[in-house]
Amino acid sequence: MSVRTKLPEDPAKRSMLLTALYIAQEQYGHLSKEAIERVAQRLGVLPKEVYSTASFYTLYNIEKTARYRIQVCEGLSCHLNDGAESLVDQVRRKLNLKEGQTRTPDGRFSLEIVQCLAACDTAPNIRINDDLHGNMTPGETDALLEKLMRG
Ligand code: FES
Numbered sequence: 001m002s003v004r005t006k007l008p009e010d011p012a013k014r015s016m017l018l019t020a021l022y023i024a025q026e027q028y029g030h031l032s033k034e035a036i037e038r039v040a041q042r043l044g045v046l047p048k049e050v051y052s053t054a055s056f057y058t059l060y061n062i063e064k065t066a067r068y069r070i071q072v073c074e075g076l077s078c079h080l081n082d083g084a085e086s087l088v089d090q091v092r093r094k095l096n097l098k099e100g101q102t103r104t105p106d107g108r109f110s111l112e113i114v115q116c117l118a119a120c121d122t123a124p125n126i127r128i129n130d131d132l133h134g135n136m137t138p139g140e141t142d143a144l145l146e147k148l149m150r151g
Contacts, residue, residue, distance in 0.1 A: 013043045021054050030061040058114045066103055066110035068148055071127040075116035083124020083136065088113060090138040091126075094145045109148075 020039045021031060028035040031054045040047040054060045058071060070091055074084035088111070091097070095109050103110045117125045122134025126141060133144060 013045060016043060017045075017050065017053055018057075021050070021060055025060055030064050032064075058112075058117070067108045068128055069110050069112070071112045071114045071117065073115070073117045073123070073125045073127075074113050075120065075123075077116075077120035077123035078125055081123040084113070086138050087124055087126060087136055087141050090141045091145065094142055094149075109145075 017039070020043060024035040024039050025031055036050045036054060037047050040050045043050070051062075055062055061069065072084060072087050072091060074088070078084050091111055092099075095104050095111070097104065097111060102112065114127075117127050117132060119125050119132055119134060122132075124134075124136050126133045126136050126144075128144070128148070133140070136144075
């Protein structure tokens, strides 16, 4: 779904919105309808304005996420550093994800391909939940996933 981002016009509310969304996500686990309505109520803005901002940034989870939310960057820097394709292939292979499948059957891992994790200097990058992993190789990706699979 393509959603246009419209921040609240009040600069004070605008500056609080991103932080409020982050805190709500920490409390609710993801930005559910209830969480979005709560943030909107607290800031005095419309829920659709909160939703449009939350859905724009890859940092926020609109839907309930897996225990390990894996985001592989396919932005230009990561792509040019031999990242996106080989890392996605490695994640799929390790988690035994079929083409088009984005979540393991047990719900522990989900895979998203995103555009720029704002850390181009360490491309190629993977983010798992709140942790950014830079300069990744397929081998390092395999080792990281192996550790999480055991945990
Ligand atoms: S292009 Fe991958 S972090 Fe920017």
